[in-house]
Amino acid sequence: MKIAIIFGGSSYEHEISIVSAITIKNVVKKHTLEFIFVDSNREFYLIDAQDMKSKLFSSKEYLKKGKKLTLQKKGFFITGLFGNKKIEFDIALNLIHGRDGEDGKLASLFEFFDVKYIGPRIEASVISFNKLYTKLYAQSLGVKTIDYRLVDINDKRDFDLTYPVIIKPLRLGSSIGVSIVKSQDELDYALDVAFEFDEQVIIEPFINGIKEYNLAGCFTQEWCLSIIEEPQKEEFLDFEKKYLDFARDNRVSEVNIENSLKERIEECFKGIYGSLFMGAIIRCDFFVIDDEVYLNEINPIPGSLANYLFDDFDKVLEEVATNLPTQKNIKIDYLYINNIQKAKGKA
Amino acid sequence: MKIAIIFGGSSYEHEISIVSAITIKNVVKKHTLEFIFVDSNREFYLIDAQDMKSKLFSSKEYLKKGKKLTLQKKGFFITGLFGNKKIEFDIALNLIHGRDGEDGKLASLFEFFDVKYIGPRIEASVISFNKLYTKLYAQSLGVKTIDYRLVDINDKRDFDLTYPVIIKPLRLGSSIGVSIVKSQDELDYALDVAFEFDEQVIIEPFINGIKEYNLAGCFTQEWCLSIIEEPQKEEFLDFEKKYLDFARDNRVSEVNIENSLKERIEECFKGIYGSLFMGAIIRCDFFVIDDEVYLNEINPIPGSLANYLFDDFDKVLEEVATNLPTQKNIKIDYLYINNIQKAKGKA
Numbered sequence: 001m002k003i004a005i006i007f008g009g010s011s012y013e014h015e016i017s018i019v020s021a022i023t024i025k026n027v028v029k030k031h032t033l034e035f036i037f038v039d040s041n042r043e044f045y046l047i048d049a050q051d052m053k054s055k056l057f058s059s060k061e062y063l064k065k066g067k068k069l070t071l072q073k074k075g076f077f078i079t080g081l082f083g084n085k086k087i088e089f090d091i092a093l094n095l096i097h098g099r100d101g102e103d104g105k106l107a108s109l110f111e112f113f114d115v116k117y118i119g120p121r122i123e124a125s126v127i128s129f130n131k132l133y134t135k136l137y138a139q140s141l142g143v144k145t146i147d148y149r150l151v152d153i154n155d156k157r158d159f160d161l162t163y164p165v166i167i168k169p170l171r172l173g174s175s176i177g178v179s180i181v182k183s184q185d186e187l188d189y190a191l192d193v194a195f196e197f198d199e200q201v202i203i204e205p206f207i208n209g210i211k212e213y214n215l216a217g218c219f220t221q222e223w224c225l226s227i228i229e230e231p232q233k234e235e236f237l238d239f240e241k242k243y244l245d246f247a248r249d250n251r252v253s254e255v256n257i258e259n260s261l262k263e264r265i266e267e268c269f270k271g272i273y274g275s276l277f278m279g280a281i282i283r284c285d286f287f288v289i290d291d292e293v294y295l296n297e298i299n300p301i302p303g304s305l306a307n308y309l310f311d312d313f314d315k316v317l318e319e320v321a322t323n324l325p326t327q328k329n330i331k332i333d334y335l336y337i338n339n340i341q342k343a344k345g346k347a
Numbered sequence: 348m349k350i351a352i353i354f355g356g357s358s359y360e361h362e363i364s365i366v367s368a369i370t371i372k373n374v375v376k377k378h379t380l381e382f383i384f385v386d387s388n389r390e391f392y393l394i395d396a397q398d399m400k401s402k403l404f405s406s407k408e409y410l411k412k413g414k415k416l417t418l419q420k421k422g423f424f425i426t427g428l429f430g431n432k433k434i435e436f437d438i439a440l441n442l443i444h445g446r447d448g449e450d451g452k453l454a455s456l457f458e459f460f461d462v463k464y465i466g467p468r469i470e471a472s473v474i475s476f477n478k479l480y481t482k483l484y485a486q487s488l489g490v491k492t493i494d495y496r497l498v499d500i501n502d503k504r505d506f507d508l509t510y511p512v513i514i515k516p517l518r519l520g521s522s523i524g525v526s527i528v529k530s531q532d533e534l535d536y537a538l539d540v541a542f543e544f545d546e547q548v549i550i551e552p553f554i555n556g557i558k559e560y561n562l563a564g565c566f567t568q569e570w571c572l573s574i575i576e577e578p579q580k581e582e583f584l585d586f587e588k589k590y591l592d593f594a595r596d597n598r599v600s601e602v603n604i605e606n607s608l609k610e611r612i613e614e615c616f617k618g619i620y621g622s623l624f625m626g627a628i629i630r631c632d633f634f635v636i637d638d639e640v641y642l643n644e645i646n647p648i649p650g651s652l653a654n655y656l657f658d659d660f661d662k663v664l665e666e667v668a669t670n671l672p673t674q675k676n677i678k679i680d681y682l683y684i685n686n687i688q689k690a691k692g693k694a
Contacts, residue, residue, distance in 0.1 A: 015683045040679040058681035108455030126473040136483040332387040334405035336362045
């Protein structure tokens, strides 16, 4: 299978997406890859696989070495003097983390221009990108989520909180803009930081030492679930550790938990995935509090697609690519306008 | 102001959008209009204002008379031998009802390609296009909605209902696929009809003679609200009446209700509009049951933009066009990758 990895984007997670794409290059063995970079200006560039090094982008060398593409009906094209040449691939893979990739834009572009793709569809993107909508969606399915308070940038900051709390921009991933606040006097600064990234933030109680479990997967003809991992947490990740987190390519070992808990986590995952996330490989992060499973967040495009959680990642890609949801074909026959014309005696 | 009306789309409401666009042509007096048609194949065509008649589209004459456009960075272009010519306008107006227009696709295209537009943003589209998400969103704001049952196409149909009920496809507007079901023996057929249009449907109690009130508006520097209308309802609208409904251009008279009810309806509207619908002129349809206000649905692109509810529709367009929400400018400085390079001794 030939897969076109779409990465970059006008996103706070632009650089992380580059790291993810390089990692995918290293872990995918059975498929051929093309790389299509979306630069900060939202222009598309075809990047040669052997040029896929982070410095190509940070040095802006991609402007010279990459080939500029346009997105048109059915795919990406190189425009030349003698017409357009189509970039051939079987399927695109949306690997843009954050804005553009996870907010529904890329899904919309691919559906409008009729490009087959692996990744969350428009609704799935919006529901998982916005932490409030994630909670409302989970609650509607009977999946528990952590209590929260939504704060707008224009709201008065006169609320009482029980500390510690965790403050998150409403619409970002990868811990960007997130702070743990231990007392009232740290609150203002943490809110200011979060409001740098979004006009709305969400405040949740921070539970020290909470048990966290990650599970990735997709539904194709059947459920294809990864192992469950208990991620190693440190209160603050420096840039190198964050880098390593998105560059993960070594399979991790499964957490040792009771079968009944494992099954409950898997049931929650399946409920959340539902029909909404068809076509995407997602990772859900769960908390367990007093033996109850809570959804923390949905990563519809997890770092390096959570390849390290799967036994045979190449096969997962193939399965999801061959079981994509399809757009309904809407036939437009102008029956309605023709009837009106007839009624008016004009047809 | 020069406004480009975008209409058509790959949507069950394609023809209705054409009717809407022709109506807008007739009611807008102070602004210059361009017309960009999205055909059923999702190709763009520039249509001369004087050609804006429904028969141009039903006869496929637009293929000859229209000029084919491509959407690229910053706008729509006519591609020619001597380069691309940009179609000049101050702002686009999304008038595609249903799929493509109201599901987040057009919003995504305009944001990605950096085209200024009037219409719902991506999140606003998804929340209002899906009747379940509309309810979850309204509930989270404390706005009441009608009880419902969500049914998937694969679900067993062994549920008990108290009749009459109303059955609606989860994601359509304009009453398409909607049935009122008076007894159990009509249920299967009505579900089959609705499942023709969507794989999920919503069932609500149907309350005969319920009071319905419509209110349109937007927030710019201040609230710009229309009068409240009590729509004339008939149980079944034939095609000509539906046509008339989207072609409305005569100002209607305000309903005669108590001030306190009017204020409560307006408060609900403002809550729903919030910051989510900034940039759009929306119409909310409310029910009043036992003196309580319920949200029925949000039309983020109402038929002919509900022009008939406003005193000075030209001014509303101008107000919303000059108070659009803006995309955050994300600066990508490669600080993170540069730091990694330094740490590795490569920079």
